[in-house]
Amino acid sequence: MNSISPNLNIMIKACEKASKSLIRDFGEIENLQVSKKGPSDFVTNADKKVEKILIEELLKAKKNYCIISEETGFTKNTDEENIWIIDPIDGTSNLFHGIPHFSICIALKSHGVIKSGLVFDPIKDEMFFSEKNNGSYLNNKRIRVSKKKDLNECLFASNGKKFRNVELAKRNTGSAALDLAYVASGRFDGFFQENLNIWDIAPGILLIQEAGGVVNKADIKKINDIEVITSNPSINEKMVKILDKF
Missing domain, CATH: 3.30.540.10 (Fructose-1,6-Bisphosphatase, subunit A, domain 1)
Structure with missing residues (x-):
C-alpha cells in the first residue's frame, strides 16, 4: 500500500x-x-x-x-x-x-x-x-467492492424503515458505518438508507468510492437527514431503478 x-x-x-x-x-x-x-x-x-x-x-x-x-x-x-x-x-x-x-x-x-x-x-x-x-x-490490505451482477445473488444492508417493501435481500445490522465499510470490502453488495447523520456516513462513502463503488446520494454539506444509496457499479442502475419505484 x-x-x-x-x-x-x-x-x-x-x-x-x-x-x-x-x-x-x-x-x-x-x-x-x-x-x-x-x-x-x-x-x-x-x-x-x-x-x-x-x-x-x-x-x-x-x-x-x-x-x-x-x-x-x-x-x-x-x-x-x-x-x-x-x-x-x-x-x-x-x-x-x-x-x-x-x-x-x-x-x-x-x-x-x-x-x-x-x-x-x-x-x-x-x-x-x-x-x-x-x-x-x-x-x-487493499479492498474492493463486490463484482456481483445478478440482484438475486446480492445482499444489501438497510437499517432504516424506508424501502421496507423493496424486494431485495437485506440485513439490518445496527451500524450504518460498518454497513458502508462492508460494501467497500465486498461483504455487502449495496446499502440504502435515509435520515442519516454526517458522522454515520462520512468515512464510509469515501471507503466505497475509493474501493470502486458508486455513491448515488450522500449530501455531505448537510449534517442530518442525509439519504445514501450506494453499491458496486455492476448492479447500481438496477438497484436504483427498484428503489425509485418506492
Whole structure:
C-alpha cells in the first residue's frame, strides 16, 4: 500500500487509544445486563469517554481544526476549512445489548471534500480506512467492492424503515458505518438508507468510492437527514431503478 498521510496517522492513533476503554467497557456489559440499574447509563458514559479521548488526541495534533461530533455537535476553531467528523460509537444499541458489532468512526473534511476516513471495529480488530485518490484498505490490505451482477445473488444492508417493501435481500445490522465499510470490502453488495447523520456516513462513502463503488446520494454539506444509496457499479442502475419505484 502507499504510505498514509500524517492526518490519517493521527486518526488511527486516536482511534486505537480510544478503543482500549471501549473494549474494557464492552467486557462489563454482560455483568450489567443483570443489574437493576441496567446498561443504558453505562453505554452513554462509554460514548462520552470515547469521544473525549478522540477529541483530545485530534486537537493535540491539530489544535485549529473544527470538530463535528455526535455527542457535542459543532466545535468551531480558527481553521474552518478543516473539520474532524467523529462518531465515538456507531452501533450503541448493539453495545447496549452486548452484541459485538459497533465501531469508532473518524473522517477529515477539508475544503468541502472528505479527504480521509476510517471505521474501526475494536472487537473484531478490523480497521477500514481510506484516503482520497489512495484506495481503501482493511488492516493494510487493499479492498474492493463486490463484482456481483445478478440482484438475486446480492445482499444489501438497510437499517432504516424506508424501502421496507423493496424486494431485495437485506440485513439490518445496527451500524450504518460498518454497513458502508462492508460494501467497500465486498461483504455487502449495496446499502440504502435515509435520515442519516454526517458522522454515520462520512468515512464510509469515501471507503466505497475509493474501493470502486458508486455513491448515488450522500449530501455531505448537510449534517442530518442525509439519504445514501450506494453499491458496486455492476448492479447500481438496477438497484436504483427498484428503489425509485418506492
